[in-house]
Structure formats: C-alpha cells, structure tokens
Amino acid sequence: MVFRTRLALLLVSLTLALATAFGVLWLALGEVEQGLLEALEGKAAAQARIVRDDVELALELGIPLAEIPGTYEYLEGSAEADPDVRFIAIADEEMHRLHYGGIGRRRLDPLLDTEPVRAVAMAVASHPDQPLRAVQVEGFSITPAPLFVNGEHRGFVIVAVQGKQIQEALIERSLGLVPAALAFLLLLIELILWVSASAVEEPWRRLRRLMARFERGQRLLWSERHDRSEIGHATRLFNGILYRLRDRAERLTLRATEAERAVFDPVVARSIRERIDELGQLPLAALTGRPERRPDLRPSDLQLGHRPFRGGRRPRPRAALLAGRYRGLAAAADRLRRRPRFGAAGAAGGLAPGGGRAHARHRAASRAGHPGPARHAADRLRRCRAPPVGSICAPTTRAGGWLAG
C-alpha cells in the first residue's frame, strides 16, 4: 500500500514537475531567443556595414560589383569567423545574388527572392541615410544594406542570422546545467519520500503497533493526537473502541463488586469474587488497568529530553524526568549528608544500587579526594537548573514519534 502510493506519488510528481519545467523552459527560451535575436540583429547590421564599406571602396575604385576579386574568400571567411552569421551575400540592384559566403545557394536564393526581403531591401535603398532594418523570413533574420557610390544605388550587402542557431546555442548552454536539474530531482524524490512517510507510513505503522499491542493484551495505549487525514480518523475510532471496551469492563467490575457486597451467601459471593478476579487477569486486565495516552509525535516536534520507547515505559519529558529523578536524588543526598558518619561518600553508598560494596567503594573514593556520585548528582542538578547550551538538560530534537521504529 505504502509502496504503491509512494510510487504513484513519485511518478505524478515527476511528471508534473518535468512538464512544468519543460513548459517554463520552452516559453522562457522563446522569450530569450527573441531578446537575443535583437542583439544578434545589431551584430548582423554591424557586419553588413563593415562589408558594405569595403565593397563600396572597391566600387569607388571602379571595379564592377560582379567582378570584385576574392569576394568568395572574403565573405566565407567573415561568415566563418562569426558563428552567429548564417550567410553574407552581395546582390545587384534587383536583389540577384552575385557573391555569397555561408549557407549554400540552394537555400540562399529562395530567401533573397522572397517578397518581405525584397520589400525591406527596396525600402532601405530609397536613400543612403536610411537606417538598416531586419526582416524575418523562414527562421532567418535578414538585414539588407544598400550599396551606394556617389549617391547612386549599386546593389546590396545582405547578412543573415538564424533564430534556430540561437535555440541550439541555448539548448547547448542549458545542457550544462544538467547537474543542477539532477540535484533538484534528488531533492524532489526526497520530498516525496518524506511526505509519503509522514502522511501514510508513520501513522499507519503507529496504528498497527497500537492494534498489535491491544491484541497481545498489553496495557491500553491511546493515541492522543491525529492529523485530519483518513488514517487519523481511523486512529480516533481506534481510541473510541478502546474507550468503549474499557467502559464496559469498568461497569462490569462495579456491577460485580456491588453484587458481591449485596449477597449474603458466601458461596455466591466467592463465585462473584472469582469473576471479578478473572477481570483482573489477561487479556481483560488490559481493559481494567490504567490506560496510557501518548501523542503521535511528528518528526518536526521538539521533544524535551525524549527517551526512546522501551518495554511499555512511558517516556517522560526531560524537565519532568530531571525534576523527578534529581529531586529524590538531591533529597537523599541531603539526608545522608546530614548523617555525620557518611558525608558525601555515605550519600553515594546510600543511593547506589547494591548497598555495602558500593558504599565501601565510594567511601574509598571519598578518602582519595574523589567527590563521589552524590556530589556529581548534586552538581548535575545544579547545572540543570541553569542549563548551558548543549548540556544534558538542553532541549533535544529527535526524528520520529514515540513508536517510531
């Protein structure tokens, strides 16, 4: 049950988290691409101006645009030097390609021939002072820069960057953050395991232990605090069952005691007494005995001086434990100190389980200048009244409840 729930929770959580992560990344990287495209368009414009400057110099020297030597090497080198640039082309006034570098002709020519590119090219060629503009066609951002010689339009330099390349760069860079994503996944798995343990596993295990305890006939143990979940509801009903059974047993005992007192026949009275005695034996003794109530402590609870649950002894809070233990201890030590023949060592002997030998041992220790356990106990008590940080009396935390395994 717990395993399946945990697995289902893990799968649903991973699915949702991954879907959200990919959704956010997809949309955010789209925005990032747009933001970066503007920066890259600026670079494409700069590249176009630089090439245009060189080409215009050649044109001013009287070299025809179609016959400028070394153009392919120049454009190809410029395109290769900048990985963001997809192609650099030189076209005539009608946008017919003359020279190019970068992507092949088959992809380049249809791009140059598209209506938006031609429209933008003609717009920027209308005057030498027109600012450069980019137009997006089939994933390319194309910037045409008009060539002018002495105010006469002679052709275009066209530079393009591609959004797809930005995407590839973004994905490549995102892959570098895979360790962070893995760390998050580990945290997520830990969270799910913690939630399933806290919400299902621990309450269910406590309830099972309580049921097993009842089944074995041990003293009634009621659970005092429950969450509002279905398991908490079942635990409350468990308490109700114990309460009802105990109530029935108490009523029966009272009824039997009254009947025993009321009858005059000693044989009948003895029979009733036997019945009453049966109630005091296992497994009914658990019903008539003093019940215990314990809160279902959560892992986050601050537990003062928690003692692990052992053998049915109720763990007492640290403050109460110390108060109870050391009150008696200190009183005994004081009593024994008042006896002139014992002193501190005598107190130790009186307190130590085992009597004479311990008494002798501590008397010897006292003679050797050792303060003995009674002094230790008194010192410890004094320390506990003003506990320093990290002392034995300082609050401690412990994961798990009193029935935690």
Place this chain on the structure above:
Amino acid sequence: MGGLRLQFFAALGLGLVGAAVLSTLVAWHVFDRELERAFEARLRLLVVEATRVLDAGIAAGLELDRPQLLERAMGLVRVNLTAGEVIAIVDADGRVVASSNPAEIGEDAPARWLVAGDGAGAVAALPPTTDEQLVITRPVQSLFGAPAGLVVARLPAAVLEPPRRALIAKISLTTALVTALGLLAAAAAAIFLPWRAQRAARALGATMATLYEGIGKDAADTPAPAELPPAPGDATSRFAAAVAARDRTLAQGAAAIDALDEAA
C-alpha cells in the same frame, strides 16, 4: 479536498513550484550569458574592424595619430555603436587619441587597458568591473612589430540592464502562468486519482467504525476490508478478532454475574 489528498497536493505543488523556479533560473542564466556573448562578439567585430583600418593605414605609411586615419577608423565603427558603448584608440604613450566619447580624448588610459594591450596582438577581454561589463582590447603594431597603440571597446553594465529587465518581466509572467496551470493539474491529480493509500485508509476507518458500533451488541466478527493489502489486512483482522473476543468475554462475565446475583 482534505486529508491525504491535501497532503499529496502540497507535495505535488511544492515539487512543481520548485521545478518552475529552477527552469526560470536556468532560462535567465542562459539568457544572461548569451546576451553578454552577443554584445561581446559585436564589440570584438568592431575592434577588429577598427584595428584593420589602422593596420592598413600604418602599412601605407601613416602614423597612428594621423587625424584622417583616426577618423576613417572611428567613422566605420561609430555608426555601429549603440547607446552607452564606447570605442577608443590609445597611442603608444597611453593617451586616448580618438574616442566615440569626445570627453575622454586626451586623457590617459587606465593602466589595466595598457597591460592587456601588451599581449601578442590578439583580441583580449578584460574582467568586468562594477561600471564596465565588458572591455575588449586589441593592440596596434607598427610596421616593425613595435607597439603603436591600442583599440579599446567598452560596454557599460547599464547597457545590458534594459534587455535584462524586459526578459525578467516576460519570463516572470510566463512562469506564473505555467505554474498556475501546473497547480491546477496537481489539484486535479490529487482529487481525481485513485490513491491506494487513501482507499485503504478509508476502508480501515469503516472497519473501525463497524467495530466501534458493534461493541456490546454481540456483533459477528468484522472481516478485514478487501481494499487493504494482505499485511495490513491481517493486522486489522487480528485486531477485529481480539476486540470481538474481549467483547464476548465481557458479555459472558456480565451474564454470569447477573445469573449469580439472581440466584442469590
């Protein structure tokens, strides 16, 4: 929605919000690096271009501080600068001889530019400072390889702020929308998925309720619900049997005492 479903929704929602925040941070980190790289690449291009003009002039026998040469180099790059970007040409004495920011012409260049400019002639990027996000330098050499000057392009940190702010606004909205949709999906999953633990806990609660109601009524043994898996089912069956046994024993005791009382 309550009980286990609420706790499951909280866990799903927490994971989902964490994933959304992490994805946003990843996108932001990637954008920031790529934006800086795009600006740096453009500045490098301009520095190389200015240096190329200066090298050509020096090769033609011109001095670096020749106004025509400086104007030719600066005129080429000036049109490509965006607001805030500065390109300067420094001579061999460390003095700014040309700059897109006229106020700094004639000033002494900071020492860190000159140190970086002593390299082997390649473009160098200096580490960012509080005011300048990027500083790109490239030395200019004389015909005989001696240092003749330096071209420096600088990008103030403030230039990168507007695109950063615009992106933050956009991806915050995107993240909020996607997270809201994800939370709806998480709520639907928590509400409508048949969680086995919840069914088992409900069945257990029903068994406990039956046991509770049956005390004192001589009810028959309550079997463990079918929804419970074998191990919890066995524990519940044993508990139900123990409750029924105690109840029967109490009933028998009560009957016996009644009989004795009446007999007396």
